[in-house]
Amino acid sequence: MAQDTSSLVAARWRAWLWPGLLWAATVALLGLPLLRPHGPFLWGYYSFRDIYLGGPIALAAIFATLVKLKSESQRRLLALRLTALWLSIVGMALVMDIVYALFVVGAWKGDYWLDQAHITRRYSAPDAELGFVRKPNITWRGRLPGDERQVDYRTDERGFRNPPGLTRADLVFIGDSFTEAAQVAEAESFAARVAAETGWRAANLGRGAYGPQQELIVLRRYGLGYQPRAVVWQIFEGNDLDDAKNFACWRQQSPAPPLSLRQRYLENSLLQLLLAGTRLPNEGNKFASLKFHDSTQHALRLRYRYIPRQPAEAALGFAETKQALAEGQQMCRTQGVELLVVYVPVMARVMEPWLTFDGPATRARILPEGGINQPSDFGHQLAVFCAQSGIAFLDTFPALRQRAEMDNRGLYIPSDEHLDAQGHVVVAQAIVKWLAEKSLVPSQ
Numbered sequence: 001m002a003q004d005t006s007s008l009v010a011a012r013w014r015a016w017l018w019p020g021l022l023w024a025a026t027v028a029l030l031g032l033p034l035l036r037p038h039g040p041f042l043w044g045y046y047s048f049r050d051i052y053l054g055g056p057i058a059l060a061a062i063f064a065t066l067v068k069l070k071s072e073s074q075r076r077l078l079a080l081r082l083t084a085l086w087l088s089i090v091g092m093a094l095v096m097d098i099v100y101a102l103f104v105v106g107a108w109k110g111d112y113w114l115d116q117a118h119i120t121r122r123y124s125a126p127d128a129e130l131g132f133v134r135k136p137n138i139t140w141r142g143r144l145p146g147d148e149r150q151v152d153y154r155t156d157e158r159g160f161r162n163p164p165g166l167t168r169a170d171l172v173f174i175g176d177s178f179t180e181a182a183q184v185a186e187a188e189s190f191a192a193r194v195a196a197e198t199g200w201r202a203a204n205l206g207r208g209a210y211g212p213q214q215e216l217i218v219l220r221r222y223g224l225g226y227q228p229r230a231v232v233w234q235i236f237e238g239n240d241l242d243d244a245k246n247f248a249c250w251r252q253q254s255p256a257p258p259l260s261l262r263q264r265y266l267e268n269s270l271l272q273l274l275l276a277g278t279r280l281p282n283e284g285n286k287f288a289s290l291k292f293h294d295s296t297q298h299a300l301r302l303r304y305r306y307i308p309r310q311p312a313e314a315a316l317g318f319a320e321t322k323q324a325l326a327e328g329q330q331m332c333r334t335q336g337v338e339l340l341v342v343y344v345p346v347m348a349r350v351m352e353p354w355l356t357f358d359g360p361a362t363r364a365r366i367l368p369e370g371g372i373n374q375p376s377d378f379g380h381q382l383a384v385f386c387a388q389s390g391i392a393f394l395d396t397f398p399a400l401r402q403r404a405e406m407d408n409r410g411l412y413i414p415s416d417e418h419l420d421a422q423g424h425v426v427v428a429q430a431i432v433k434w435l436a437e438k439s440l441v442p443s444q
Contacts, residue, residue, distance in 0.1 A: 048269075066082065161181070171229065173204050177209065178344050178419055181419070190428040213320055233340065233341050306366065325341060341391055342396060351404060399426050
C-alpha cells in the first residue's frame with residue numbers, strides 16, 4: 001500500500017515536471033530581471049534575449065498548466081488544441097519577424113555600412129559609390145539618448161535633410177552628422193540658420209557617418225547641380241580621419257567582415273523596433289563631469305578625444321582628406337563657386353575648463369598634456385594645407401570657446417557630443433561673417 005502511494009505521488013510529480021520547468025524558465029527570463037536588471041529594454045530591466053525567449057516560454061507554461069488542471073479525459077484534446085495555438089502564435093510571429101528583418105529591411109545580405117549599429121537599414125540603402133545613402137522621402141521622430149527632447153527628421157527626393165522640391169540653391173553645405181544635424185530641429189541647424197540670416201536658399205547635403213571622400217562624391221553628384229554661389233564643407237575633428245581611412249579600405253575591398261546572418265537578423269528584428277521606445281541608452285561607465293554656468297553638472301562618457309599628432313597617427317586618413325579637398329576646390333573653381341572649409345572641434349576641447357575627470361590617467365587620455373592647440377594637431381595641419389592650396393579655412397574653435405566662456409550651456413549635447421542649438425548659432429554666425437567678408441552677402 002505504501003509503495004502504491006509512493007508511486008502515485010511520484011507520478012503526480014512527473015506529471016507536473018514540464019510545467020514546472022517551463023515556469024522556472026519563465027521566472028529566470030522574466031522574473032529575475034525585475035530584481036537584478038539586465039537592461040536595456042523595458043526601461044532597463046530586460047535584455048533582448050529575455051523578451052525574445054521569455055514570451056514564448058511564458059505562454060507555453062500557461063498552456064501546460066491549463067492542460068494539467070483538466071481531468072485526464074479532457075487533457076489530450078486540450079493539449080492538442082493549445083499546442084496548435086502556441087505553434088500558430090509563435091510560428092506566425094517568428095515568420096513575420098524573419099521576413100521583416102531579412103527581406104523587408106534587407107538584412108539577408110551582409111553590408112559593411114548597413115551592418116553598423118548607427119546606420120539603420122530602415123532609413124538607409126546600399127550605394128555602389130558612396131557605400132550607403134539615406135532613403136528618399138522618409139520621416140521619423142526620435143528621442144536623443146540621455147535627453148528628453150524629440151526631433152523630427154525628413155529627407156527630400158535625394159535623401160537629404162531639405163524641404164521637398166529644392167532644385168536650386170545659392171549655398172550648398174556638405175559634411176557629416178554635424179551638418180546633417182539630426183540631433184536638433186531642422187530650422188536650428190547652422191545650414192538653415194545661415195539661410196535665414198542671409199536670405200539665401202541653402203541645400204543641406206550633410207550625412208552622418210560620411211568621410212571627406214564621400215562628401216566629395218556628394219559635391220560632384222548633387223552639390224554643384226544646385227548651381228550654388230558658395231559651398232561650405234564641414235570637417236569634424238573627432239572622427240573624420242578615421243572615416244576617411246575606413247572609406248579608403250572599403251573602396252579597396254578590404255573592410256572588416258560583415259556581421260553573421262544571425263547577428264543581422266537580431267539587430268534588425270521587428271521586436272527590436274517595437275521595444276525601441278522602452279530602451280535605455282547604453283551610457284557605459286561615466287568618467288567625467290561637465291559643469292555648466294548655472295552650476296548644474298552632467299556626468300558623461302566622452303567618445304571623442306583631442307589627439308595632438310592626429311594627422312601623423314592617421315596618415316592615410318589625412319592624405320585622403322587632403323586629396324578630397326583639393327579635388328573639391330578644383331571642381332568649385334572650375335564653376336566659379338567659392339569654397340569654405342569649416343572645422344568643428346570636439347566637445348572635450350571646447351569645454352576643457354569645465355571638465356572634471358575621475359583621475360589623471362583619464363584626463364591624459366582625453367586631453368593629453370601639452371595644451372589643446374598644438375601645431376601638430378588636425379586643425380592646425382589642415383589650416384596649413386588649405387592655406388597652401390588656396391582654400392578658405394574657418395576654425396570654429398575660437399568662436400565656440402569664446403561663447404562657452406560667456407555661457408557654456410547649449411553649445412554641445414553632453415550625452416551626444418554633437419552641436420546643440422547654441423553651437424549651431426555660433427557656427428552659423430561665423431559662416432555669415434565669412435560670407436560678408438567675401439562681399440557675397442551684406443555685412444551684419
